[in-house]
Amino acid sequence: MACIACGIGLTSVAQTDIDGIMMEKNAFCVGPMYTHSSWRDYWEGTLKRENLNLGRVSTQMYSVMGNYGITRKLNLLFNVPYVRTRASEGTLHPMDGLQDLSLFLKYKALQHKMGDGRLTVFAIGGVSAPLTDYPADFLPLSIGMQSKTASVRAMVDYQQGNLFATASGTYTFRDDIEIDRTSYYTTEMHYTNKVKMYDMTNVNVRAGFRNQRLIAEAIFSQSNSLGGFDITRNNMPFPSNKMNTTSVGVNVKYVLPPLPQLSIVAGGSQVIAGRNVGMATTVYGSLFYVFDFSRKTKSVEPSNNTN
Amino acid sequence: MKKVLLTAASLAGITAIFLVACNKDPQGRTADAKQLNPTDIDADAGTWKPILLTAPDEFPLAAPIATTAPDYVLQVSEIKSLQAEITADEQAIVDYWSAGGILRWNEILRDLVAKHNLPPYQDEDGSYPFPNAANPLAYPLFPFANPPYAARAYAYVSAAQYDALVAAWHYKGQYNRTAVYRVDSTIKVLVPKSTLPSYPSEDAVIAGAAVEMLKLLFPGDQDYIMAKAAEHKLSRLIAGANVRSELEAGEALGKAVASKFLTRARGDRAGAAAGNQAGWTKLETDCVARGETPWFSLEFPKRPPMLPVYGKVKAFLFDSLTAVSLRPGPPPSVHSEQMKKETEEIAAYVKNPTRENIRITHFWADGVGTFTPPGHWDAIAAEDFITKNFSEVRWARNMALVNMSLMDAGIVCWDTKYFYFNPRPSQMDKGIKTLTGVPNFPAYISGHSTFSGAAATILGHIIPERKAAYDAMALEASKSRMVSGIHFRSDCEKGIEVGNNIGNYAIQRALNDGAE
Numbered sequence: 001m002a003c004i005a006c007g008i009g010l011t012s013v014a015q016t017d018i019d020g021i022m023m024e025k026n027a028f029c030v031g032p033m034y035t036h037s038s039w040r041d042y043w044e045g046t047l048k049r050e051n052l053n054l055g056r057v058s059t060q061m062y063s064v065m066g067n068y069g070i071t072r073k074l075n076l077l078f079n080v081p082y083v084r085t086r087a088s089e090g091t092l093h094p095m096d097g098l099q100d101l102s103l104f105l106k107y108k109a110l111q112h113k114m115g116d117g118r119l120t121v122f123a124i125g126g127v128s129a130p131l132t133d134y135p136a137d138f139l140p141l142s143i144g145m146q147s148k149t150a151s152v153r154a155m156v157d158y159q160q161g162n163l164f165a166t167a168s169g170t171y172t173f174r175d176d177i178e179i180d181r182t183s184y185y186t187t188e189m190h191y192t193n194k195v196k197m198y199d200m201t202n203v204n205v206r207a208g209f210r211n212q213r214l215i216a217e218a219i220f221s222q223s224n225s226l227g228g229f230d231i232t233r234n235n236m237p238f239p240s241n242k243m244n245t246t247s248v249g250v251n252v253k254y255v256l257p258p259l260p261q262l263s264i265v266a267g268g269s270q271v272i273a274g275r276n277v278g279m280a281t282t283v284y285g286s287l288f289y290v291f292d293f294s295r296k297t298k299s300v301e302p303s304n305n306t307n
Numbered sequence: 308m309k310k311v312l313l314t315a316a317s318l319a320g321i322t323a324i325f326l327v328a329c330n331k332d333p334q335g336r337t338a339d340a341k342q343l344n345p346t347d348i349d350a351d352a353g354t355w356k357p358i359l360l361t362a363p364d365e366f367p368l369a370a371p372i373a374t375t376a377p378d379y380v381l382q383v384s385e386i387k388s389l390q391a392e393i394t395a396d397e398q399a400i401v402d403y404w405s406a407g408g409i410l411r412w413n414e415i416l417r418d419l420v421a422k423h424n425l426p427p428y429q430d431e432d433g434s435y436p437f438p439n440a441a442n443p444l445a446y447p448l449f450p451f452a453n454p455p456y457a458a459r460a461y462a463y464v465s466a467a468q469y470d471a472l473v474a475a476w477h478y479k480g481q482y483n484r485t486a487v488y489r490v491d492s493t494i495k496v497l498v499p500k501s502t503l504p505s506y507p508s509e510d511a512v513i514a515g516a517a518v519e520m521l522k523l524l525f526p527g528d529q530d531y532i533m534a535k536a537a538e539h540k541l542s543r544l545i546a547g548a549n550v551r552s553e554l555e556a557g558e559a560l561g562k563a564v565a566s567k568f569l570t571r572a573r574g575d576r577a578g579a580a581a582g583n584q585a586g587w588t589k590l591e592t593d594c595v596a597r598g599e600t601p602w603f604s605l606e607f608p609k610r611p612p613m614l615p616v617y618g619k620v621k622a623f624l625f626d627s628l629t630a631v632s633l634r635p636g637p638p639p640s641v642h643s644e645q646m647k648k649e650t651e652e653i654a655a656y657v658k659n660p661t662r663e664n665i666r667i668t669h670f671w672a673d674g675v676g677t678f679t680p681p682g683h684w685d686a687i688a689a690e691d692f693i694t695k696n697f698s699e700v701r702w703a704r705n706m707a708l709v710n711m712s713l714m715d716a717g718i719v720c721w722d723t724k725y726f727y728f729n730p731r732p733s734q735m736d737k738g739i740k741t742l743t744g745v746p747n748f749p750a751y752i753s754g755h756s757t758f759s760g761a762a763a764t765i766l767g768h769i770i771p772e773r774k775a776a777y778d779a780m781a782l783e784a785s786k787s788r789m790v791s792g793i794h795f796r797s798d799c800e801k802g803i804e805v806g807n808n809i810g811n812y813a814i815q816r817a818l819n820d821g822a823e
Contacts (some may be wrong), residue, residue, distance in 0.1 A: 003502055021669060052607035053607055056675065070688055089607060090605075090607070091605055091739070091740055091744075091745050091792075092740065092741060092742045092744070093657060093735045093740040093742050093792070094740065095659065128499065133662060135666075135669060136660075137545075137669060138665075138669070138742075139428075159808075175335055180665070180666045180669035180670050181669055181670060181672070181677075182336075182670065183677075183678070183686060184423035184677070185418070185422065185676055185677060185678070188418060189335075189414065189417060189418045189421060189678070190335055191335035191336040191337055191338070191686070192333045192334065192335050192336060195334035196332050196333055204688065232425060232676070233425065233428060233446065233447075234425055234426060234427065235676045236427040236674075236675055236676060236744075270821055276792050281423070
């Protein structure tokens with residue numbers, strides 16, 4: 001119901017760790033991003049319902065994302081979000097705080113000509129960890145899940161002319177979390193403050209138009225928990241609920257002609273099916289600026305450029 | 308490039324193995340509790356003062372068959388054939404139950420309470436359906452095991468088990484039956500040997516009393532309860548601790564004693580605790596007539612108040628006049644300067660809540676879908692009792708003292724809540740947002756504080772060296788309700804005081820029940 005925030009972090013980032021774009025060596029692309037996500041209906045298990053004591057639950061995320069080209073085949077990416085949640089009705093207190101740091105290594109493993117187009121294969125590995133001790137066990141208003149994660153992703157990108165398609169599969173390992181309670185009920189009592197978090201999978205398919213100046217794509221994403229239990233009737237959600245999400249969206253990236261270092265990214269998505277998650281509508285906007293460190297060092301200090 | 312790919316793949320593999328290895332199911336604190344091996348078997352417990360029984364032999368128990376009887380020999384063979392091949396599952400059953408029957412049935416009850424502690428969802432017309440004991444599996448499931456319901460359930464099960472064990476100890480002394488492993492030394496014994504006479508089986512007494520009480524309290528979960536009872540009894544056969552006839556006699560005795568508690572429970576007025584529309588309206592009009600602001604439900608749609616007539620339920624530790632005398636004086640008037648200050652204090656707490664205040668709120672919240680505050684105190688008590696190596700009968704006696712205190716605390720607390728019908732902080736100031744759900748009943752006095760004050764007081768008597776720790780826990784539980792924005796300071800301070808008074812009644816009983 002609530003894993004809106006981490007859902008964004010892991011599965012539908014507008015840019016970078018799940019697309020077919022690479023930074024050049026020593027280029028550093030960085031920028032702020034704003035995301036707004038909200039839902040009124042959610043799935044209690046498989047039952048779609050609303051909750052008059054929550055009204056509309058919204059999540060705002062202010063993040064800084066970046067991508068550094070270690071080489072033209074290997075990029076390092078990061079994301080640091082600050083998250084605020086609130087419910088429009090009822091008495092529950094809004095939450096806010098720094099959420100999880102994500103790091104990804106993106107490796108362009110293979111590139112082949114294929115027919116009239118070009119096929120590229122990527123291998124991506126990621127880790128994430130909470131930056132603060134925010135409470136995970138206050139769903140749907142928790143700002144995140146507190147779980148340390150590691151993910152592996154295989155991604156294939158095919159471009160022919162200005163048209164492209166990218167498909168990826170991700171497996172995310174999730175570590176147990178600790179909550180403030182020392183006992184809790186799932187389908188039985190647990191006398192511990194540790195909660196087993198099941199691993200997750202994601203399939204992401206995106207396709208559309210792509211050239212140097214403009215990317216416009218449609219996105220389909222399917223995330224599944226590989227375990228967990230359903231929210232029981234009229235109960236509160238819990239971090240180890242089985243959370244599945246199917247969403248569709250669009251994403252546009254436009255590079256400004258007078259200032260090619262600067263690009264604007266915007267997009268949105270809609271959850272169309274799910275289990276123990278909110279039927280969230282998400283919009284986001286972002287600016288990215290590319291710094292090219294390789295040129296600077298070349299021109300300013302030739303003596304530093306001996307190798 | 309292949310080399311790089313290979314390196315990347317193996318790195319990913321190592322990460323995966325590491326994470327999978329670290330991601331086993333978290334182990335519960337009592338899952339592998341050690342086998343119960345009492346330091347004192349409390350051989351004289353047959354003389355301890357029961358709660359409802361008029362005498363320990365109020366329910367007769369026939370003498371056991373001779374250990375030379377053919378039937379006994381057959382029962383010994385049954386154990387031997389069970390022991391011929393003990394599977395890992397069977398060993399796990401023995402390990403689980405040998406930690407103590409009172410412990411395990413209390414945990415099972417907490418499990419049932421947590422499962423059933425869910426407020427019903429509203430009907431289409433915005434009204435709320437009530438669970439129906441006669442049709443427990445139809446939505447909304449019966450019962451809605453909210454804190455008062457739970458407190459009463461814990462008390463009845465514990466009290467029935469205690470009385471049944473006093474009777475059992477009486478007959479153990481009377482018949483002085485030797486344990487089967489002393490009759491036939493070839494039997495393997497998978498639990499600590501005891502000098503306690505083995506007829507009737509105390510384990511079966513505990514299970515029999517529990518099964519009988521839980522039929523009334525959780526009628527929709529009979530299959531689960533029966534399966535647990537069957538497993539409990541089987542564990543004693545596999546362990547070589549009891550023959551079947553000792554189990555059968557124990558179960559029958561447990562059920563017979565429980566029947567007396569069932570009769571009491573059917574007549575203790577809890578069945579009428581939900582009240583009706585006329586009564587709910589009267590609470591409001593009476594409050595207005597006193598010049599105060601009546602409580603209203605903060606839920607959408609507005610939910611009828613939780614068990615407004617629970618204050619009339621028959622207590623265990625005192626009579627109904629005493630219960631009324633334990634009700635504290637009124638809260639500060641909603642129009643008073645004092646109430647204005649107290650509202651501002653709560654608003655200040657929740658304006659920018661500290662992480663520590665969120666932690667204690669969630670640690671003690673014990674709200675929807677949990678075993679409730681009384682269950683939390685049972686868990687605290689049980690985990691400490693494990694370290695004490697009490698006999699089963701002393702375990703039962705101590706749990707009964709704790710749970711009668713909790714039930715009676717609930718009665719006095721609920722009586723007070725509906726006598727004054729005072730609003731919650733979020734009703735007085737809409738800007739007060741809460742760190743946990745606002746309970747659907749009046750504020751004064753705090754349930755958590757009353758429950759905690761009562762439990763801490765009796766626990767501090769049972770385990771004196773932990774008294775300061777229990778009092779500190781009770782104060783933290785109480786404080787958690789203020790910093791979370793759902794109670795005023797008066798609710799909490801008065802709640803602790805009333806709870807302490809109720810706990811003292813349990814201490815008086817403890818000093819006079821023959822066990823100390």
